[in-house]
Amino acid sequence: MMNNTRRGRLLAAVAVGALALSAAACGSDEPPATGAATGAASAPAEKVEITLQTFGGGENFAYDEAVKTWNAANPNVQVKYVNLTDRFEDTYLPQVLQWLEAGSGAGDIIAMDEGAMGLMSARPQYFADLAQYGLDSRKADFPEYKWNTGVNKDGKLYALGTDIGGMAMCYRTDLFKQAGLPTGRDDVSKLWPDWNAYLETGKKFKAALPKVGFVDGANTVYNSVLAQEAGKNGGQVYFDQNQTLIVDKNPGVKAAFDYVATLSQAGLTAKLRSWTEEWNTAMQKGGFATMGCPSWMLGVISGTSGDANKGNWDVAAVPGGSGNWGGSWLMVPSQSKHPKEAAEVLNFLTGKEGHIAAFKEGGNFPSSIPAQQDPAVADAKNAYFNDAPSGPIFAASVAQLSPVFFGEKHAQVKAAVEEVLVGADQGSVKWADAWTRFVEEGVKAAG
Amino acid sequence: MSLDVDAGHRTRTLPSNQRRHARPPGPRRLLSWLDLRAAPYFFVSPYFVLFAIFGIFPLIFTLWVSLHDWQLAGDKTFIGLENYTELLADDKFWNSVVNTVGIFVIATVPQLVLALLLASALNKRLRGRLVLRLSVLAPLITSVVAVAVVFTQLYGRDYGLVNWLLGLFGVEPIHWQNAAWTSWIAIATMVDWRWTGYNAIIYLAAMQTIPKDLYEAAAIDGASPRRQFWGITVPLLKPTIIFTVIVSTIGGFTLFAEPVMFGSGLMTGGTTGQFQTVAMFIVKEGFRDFQYGYAAAAAWILFLLILISALINFALVRGIGRSR
The missing domain is CATH 3.40.190.10 (Periplasmic binding protein-like II)
Incomplete structure (x- = not known):
């Protein structure tokens, strides 16, 4: 949940x-x-x-x-x-x-x-x-x-x-079409086998539609990259198995941070925080073109974007193939x-x-x-998203998901450091100071 | 307490020596003593019992908790005043204090001045006076969360009405949540929209108790309406102004719902805590980070801060009208 x-x-x-x-x-x-x-x-x-x-x-x-x-x-x-x-x-x-x-x-x-x-x-x-x-x-x-x-x-x-x-990548077919990108979900999935390719696609998109965000904001991308990077770093995120804070030492955290910094500094985010009115409105009005989508996010998109946007949204695979949120x-x-x-x-x-x-x-x-x-899940399609085969997409994203160790204060540290990411994306924190602040906030939250 | 006076009065009507001799001995005497002395306390006790349970007890218990490293469903160790020393050295706490005071000042000063002027206008002979008087109260009966939600939309960065209006004059869209001063202004307007009318009605009620002949006498002496306002109305309203200032101080220092809604329901008050108030700080420490002891210490400091600033405000306001 x-x-x-x-x-x-x-x-x-x-x-x-x-x-x-x-x-x-x-x-x-x-x-x-x-x-x-x-x-x-x-x-x-x-x-x-x-x-x-x-x-x-x-x-x-x-x-x-x-x-x-x-x-x-x-x-x-x-x-x-x-x-x-x-x-x-x-x-x-x-x-x-x-x-x-x-x-x-x-x-x-x-x-x-x-x-x-x-x-x-x-x-x-x-x-x-x-x-x-x-x-x-x-x-x-x-x-x-x-x-x-x-x-x-x-x-x-x-x-x-x-x-x-799980994790997939939701995208706006109408905006992709305007930007001259492919719109079919298999072709779109091929656009971004990894996060680097996703960044390059974003640059192409921005060149065509400079006023529209390629991605909504910092959070989802950060978490998706982090979930994959954690696997490469012993399944650790902010704490090691002895409950020692490693926010400054874990290369996975730095990699995810750097990726978001690159994405944001390239001007590819719409600088939105999830679960705000602005974010909802942008979803309805096509303020951004892609968004990391856990399975439950499909319902958020269809519920928020409404019938007027039915068929405008579709679901492709997430770069790197795996991810999870929630x-x-x-x-x-x-x-x-x-x-x-x-x-x-x-x-x-x-x-x-x-x-x-x-x-x-x-x-x-x-x-x-x-x-x-089971066929009830494996054959499930989502009508709002052009009948995207949501069952297999999400099953694939969690099959290869690496186990992650959550420290006792994981939730507090996560909230504190992501606040810095959102702040840097939106401009209240300078990117030059962001990493230092990111670590500081993490240390404070860990108490 | 008025009760003591009353009980004393009743007993005092009997001459004391007569009372002593007239008292029947034994249990009846005890009953009669209870009736006279104890019953009044018994009758007012429900309030004090409830106050003890929901007022005094939490206060003392919070003090007790604040002396511990108290983790919810975790360890509890007595650490004396360590929470307080840590708190007083915590930038985040002081940041929240500065925010709270800042929002309080830019919200309350214009609010009370505006309320005073509004009340003075409503005190004049106007057409549809009742409707006008009722309408200034309307914001008060709207839910504070509804107010905050609507205002937060008005102050939206990309699709908000305020930025659209500013855009007509060529102003770049402002991200109101992003900087301290913009967020303070936005929150102060929410507070003022809701509370100005309330204070105006209180001032109006007080103004109507001022005898008309004072104004007539002043008018005969040639005092201008402005002079009458500052020389008669304001000094006579002083107890009411003191009341509203103290109530606003308490309200301002416990400001919570508006900044929370303005910050999308988070307790952080913006990405760098630009508009995190002390109340939000307490909830974040206690119910997001589960540091009950630390949150309890912050609550006690807040209590003291309110007490001190209410006293300062009282001293300041008591001075008004004196020089004139």
Whole structure:
């Protein structure tokens, strides 16, 4: 799940698309997935209730159908699905942390956004060891990145993946046409096998249309490059495995920073910050031509750009082939009175069946590989984006994704350093001072 | 407290020696004592109990937290005044203090002057006076977030109305969030749009309590309307002005919603903290970085800052009208 309050709108939009295209795939004759424990829950002596707490607007985790299926098959283990809030960072996370600290209040299963996984990994005392309940057998179901993030600092498996963002490159066919660039998605993907080629394409675009941004702003490009570079540098981003801050030492961070600096100084960005009114308006009015697109961003674009722009947007592969932005995990707090049953429910929700149900209901792209390979996902097309085969595009972007280690203060450092990038792009920070400031802010945020 | 006076008054009506002898002994005496002495406190206790729970307790608890390295769902170590010493050396904190004071000054001074002039105009015989008086209050009943959202759009860099208007005069589009002074102006206009009418109505109410014969006497003595305003209206409004200045000080120092909305909902207040107020700093430290102890210390410093600046303002405002 992306950690943003606009999820409601994007999910609503994604849901419409996903429901339409997966309607044909809706059938009850699907064989139960091997990992999923639909009928296999051991019957406890008395009825237990498992509370599942999530966040997000709109369809949020889209577990209505999955929970219904589970509850029908397991009369003795009834799941109560509670979406607490649409706001992750400022409401859900502080609340859950307080419950964990107090030792009561948290659900038997709680959902967690990528941004807080470093924090949770560093607090193993609050979570049940899922390997105790046999869930370590699920390793083959997930991309390495998704699996490793669910292993805490003690090496214990404590969380399994739900959705995943992946990464593609959305582009405006109308603007590409005006700039004399190819418009078909395969041809466009060939324009930028790597980030260097992407930069060159941007220069061509700017030469033809000097007033339009080639890319919206600094954030997405930075994160996409960083996700690829982190893989080349031992899966580290801002912290090493000892929680030492390496923002100034990690060549991957510097490489991603330098790339954004080049892009911005070449005048290729529209100098916009994501999730602002300006950004929304530019999306509607063609203020920029390309934007890094995790799977959930398709819904943001279609919801924001509206019907007037249907067919103007399309989806190509991301330079370098892989990337990710956003995604969530489920975990069982150790304060749960029924950890065994909770783990069984968690196993079901993160299994093939649970993933596919959530994709059908809310468009949440599954991180589970068996679910990605299911026709319901693999054949998914997005009508708004000229019927782009969104399923295979996103599956490809996460297949090669390298695992990344998130430090305890990853989210704070990330927010602080990206603020400098946005500032430099928009002009409140000079590029000449930007790297020094970038490191300084990172050090301050790490405390 | 008016309550003490009242209770005292009732008991005092009885001559003291008579009361002493007339009191029945034993439990009845206790009951009657309770009735006279304790019951009034009991009746006002709900307010004080609630105040203790939601006012005093959080205050003391915040003080306690501020003496710790208090991580949410993490370690808590007593560190004495270390948070305070660290805070007083923190550029970011002082940056937020400067921003808060800056926005307060450029918002409040014009706001109160404008409110005073507005009230004085509304105090005249005008057609449709009621409608005018009600309409200056209208901004107050709109949601502060709605105000901020609309203003933020007006101040948009690429598609905003303000930049379009400036563009008609050949001014390059301004990125209002980017520099400190532009962002302060934008936020100050939001604050003023909302609160000027409120203060004007308070001044107007106070103006109507000023006896008309004072003005008549002044007019007979040949005082101009301007002279009457500065010589009669303003001095007699002094308690009201002190009230509005103190309320504005508290409001200005806890400014939060407008700059947050102006900065797209982030607590950073611009890429280099150009318009991060102290309240935003506290929320960022406590609920984004989970440093409860540090945030609690900042909250206490803010409390002291409000106290000091309210006293300074009180001293300044008390002086007005004296020289005239």
